[in-house]
Amino acid sequence: MKGNEVIGEAAVYAGCRYFFGYPITPQSELVAYMAKRLPEVGGCFLQAESEISAINMVYGAASAGVRVMTSSSSPGFSLKQEGISYLAGAELPAVIVNIARGGPGLGNIQPSQADYFQVTKGGGHGDYYTPVLAPSSLQEIVSLTREAFRIADEYRTPVILLGDGMLGQMMEPVEFEDEKPLPKVREKKWATTGTKGDGPPKTITSLDLNDTQLEIRNNTLQQKYAAIKEKEVRVDEYLLDDAAYAIVAYGTVARIARTAIDRARKKGIAVGLIRPVSLWPFPATIISEYSSVLKAILTVEMSAGQMIEDVRLAVEGKAPVFFYGRTGGVIPTVDEILQQIDRLTEEVAI
Template sequence: MTRILMKGNEAIGAAAIKAGCRYFFGYPITPQNELPEFMSRELPKVDGVYVQAESEVAAINMVYGAAGTGARVMTSSSSPGIALKQEGITYIAGAELPCVIVNISRGGPGLGGIQPSQADYFQSTRGGGNGDYRLLVYAPASLQEAVDLVIEAFDAADYYRNPVMVIGDGMIGQMMEPVEFKESTNKRELPPKDWATTGTKGKRQPNIINSLALEPESLEKHNIKLNKKYKEMEEKEVKYEMYKMEEAELVMVAYGTTARIAKNAIDALEEEGIKVGLIRPITLWPFPYKAFKDIPATTKALLSVEMSMGQMIDDVKIANEGRLPVEFYGRSGGMIPTPEAIAAKVKDILGGGK
């Protein structure tokens, strides 16, 4: 199969089209602008539709409408743009509609900057919208993984009738790597979309899509139904990677491109005789709590490494259940950690720092 050198944002768009996405609604914001630009050029070639909405709020509500017809639809944005979409995202989750949302995240808070960041962890895993809802959240660490997970995201969205988010820091969107477009290895038997608003043609009663339930008994029943679906995701959708865990003195936890930097630090430390492992969450939600059951007895501490002031560390502490000390190293605002700085932090924790 041919590998193609592509920029991350464009590779994500090409993966979406391969997955059957035919509708894209969005609004420009750096560092994801190449993605909507790519979709505006390529979607018409496959009889698809691209619309640059007048705002992020308008874009997510257009997604709601297209998803309601059963079409494969996507939107993308970056951090503050995703914040503006939160109301629409909770509506879509409440109405049980499938769609894919891509966040190529940047530094904040507020309008922030345009450099890479992972400070949207809370936003993606806890949700900024109201009510009890969850998104399946993928966090690729390479462009090939981004391509594979975007293709899988559309199937997962259809399977669960739920929005799925793919989150990558700005480096994922802007870097270039060779990719190939493979069929998803996680084949699902997808349910029929007999709920979609496709016109009755006089053969059935009209379908009604809504997230409003004024009777509390009815709304509680709906929440219980949704929660059952989220529990199934927690059982079946957890993805993670374990790296050099055998006899590790310290175990790092990192995701996305930060995990790649952490691996460089781990390899350098290994040459100095210091054994360090890595747990890399691929799904941020559901978080891979079970991976922490396999931490070796040689491990003295955990180190959460993030491009933020410390957000994933909350889940690391929950997963750890008080067994080991949990340390943190992070950079924020668009600053990127270096392998050397991470290695120095490891040595300091293990008592080898100068």
């Protein structure tokens, strides 16, 4: 299957029955797939007139307690930011997919990781965060899409599934676990489905004109984010037991880096890979622990350097941190990363 289609089918398996979106390359196949698939399972697909409309439809559906998803790509995702802030403020569960493309501005339709700041630092206005999961393969999309809906429901929060144009457009074999029952949507007593005369009316809002009450609400959100940071960190480690050096990379870039690491190992260079799977919460503690025994760390991104800021904060000066990035939709190659590994070892030796 194509990556965008895998996301759609994985969402259906996860119990998602509502999708509101707007086409933009390179994620348009996801919109098209949901348009066909959801009616087959009794769900609702609606192509909105804009990204802004789509995210507000998500807000309405989430208020009713259903599992709901939307998707976009970089500039379209930017248009959803106000709505995502509203979802966070109202504590509404939803999954938002960003298949990132080259930028800034309209850019191009090639893959990019330059949306890292936007998705991990809140993106919209206010003191909020969204959990961010970054798969590196289509099979991993299946499990992480399920996890995205679980996290959204468990913590009443919007969750972002972040990929790039390469992940969305590539084709790989995938398996869906038919033998497992579909996860049930937990009872949401807060949902605006009517009280049938039992109790006061239910309301969903992010508005609070009382500054003291709004501060209490904000503090409650921060407590929730602290719990997410404690329980929902995900990281993949590769050949780190004896590593003198490590590459930090995520998503599709991590796959390229892994091949470069295998080649470096054949040359006798002890290098491993730290792949953040959750970009927020970021695996800072794990990176910090490894940095105490590593000679140097190389961060590789399809950007001008964004995740490297979180890596440096995690390292806390315990090891030198180097960077290699390509932008504008250019994908770093195995040979380029291997050259950077060689340069890394030479500079550290000096």
